[in-house]
Amino acid sequence: MKNYLSINDIDSLPNWVDEAIALKKDPYQFKEMGKHKTICLLFFNNSLRTRLSTQKAAMHMGMEVMVMNFGSEGWALEYEDGTVMDQGNSEHIKEAAKVVSQYCDIIAIRAFAKLKDRTKDEAEEVLNGFTKYASIPVVNMESSIAHPLQALADAITITESNTKPKPKVVLSWAPHPKALPHAVANSFIEMIKKQNVEFTITHPKGYELNPSITKGCAIEYDQNKALENADFVYVKNWSSYSDYGKVLSQDSHWMMTQAKLGSAKFMHCLPVRRNVVVEDAVLDGGQSLVLEQANNRTFAAQIVLKKILEHSNVFSAKGKE
Ligand SMILES: NCCC[C@H](NC(=O)CCC(=O)O)C(=O)O
Ligand SMILES: NC(=O)OP(=O)(O)O
Secondary structure (H helix, E strand, O other): OOOEOOHHHOOOHHHHHHHHHHHHHOOOOOOOOOOOOEEEEEEOOOOOHHHHHHHHHHHHOOOEEEEEOHHHHOOOEEOOOOOOOOOOOOEEHHHHHHHHHHHOOEEEEEOOOOOOOHHHHHOOHHHHHHHHHOOOOEEEOOOOOOOHHHHHHHHHHHHHHOOOOOOEEEEEEOOOOOOOOOHHHHHHHHHHOOOOOEEEEEOOOOOOOOHHHHOOOEEOOOHHHHHOOOOEEEEEOOOOOOOOOOOOOOOHHHOEOHHHHOOOEEEOOOOOOEOOOEOHHHHOOOOEOHHHHHHHHHHHHHHHHHHHHHHHHHHHHOOOO
């Protein structure tokens, strides 16, 4: 595997989950693999988990790590080809990506959706710009439309705590004061479609996600009905997709409560707004998996780095890359 841009870059999800669980038991077993290799983490948006867990994963693999908050520290980048750069942007992606490629062996990028222009967000100019012009592998640390490191961690977490042959998994929208991206929900859906589960999505009308991603999924507008007999409830806010980037509802009836959760396990990618998205009793209770999810981010990132290093070591040994 060269790049990890979406869940579709995983050749076998069950194998990757098993390998990640094995890495978790003995995290430094491949510490020689990344020796004298450097990963550069470029952040165009804030982070706690992604930044620290990806750094930790790289350290487990014996890699050196460079981190840059590009959004606040880097030059404003231009992505259009052939532009006369006489406005605010100082540096073109062509130079930036090629320069970063000279300093490291893997680039990881976080660049969220701006939620103003759907076509522009779906073009993924930052992630795709780096992928196009970098000469080294690229990892998606949450782009406009995907968060595949989170979804892989979620797959590990569900596998570890599942006790049933075919559990019921529900993705439930929850209210939020800000307009949030679709990336976490999109990648979760793409991941869960590859699992042997019964899956239902529930949200208010107007919050339908990209139909090409939800194709084939059950959508139930009655949250209580959707939650019946659930084993895992993944809660997440997202803004409207059809009325792009808009907050259409802040209806607190959609907040997850212990009463609604019943005996199901609770999941959320974090950060989470307490008593807006989910009540304290759920997060502070025994059914919450949020800390396990955050912990598994390290091993999701580590399996991704291992696959990339294996691929690049094979190619460099052959003198091909
Ligand atoms: N990386 C995980 C989630 C990141 C982002 N959440 C946020 O921006 C929440 C910010 C806040 O609550 O103010 C999202 O939904 O995609
Ligand atoms: N879940 C997640 O990606 O967290 P951060 O935004 O803190 O990295």
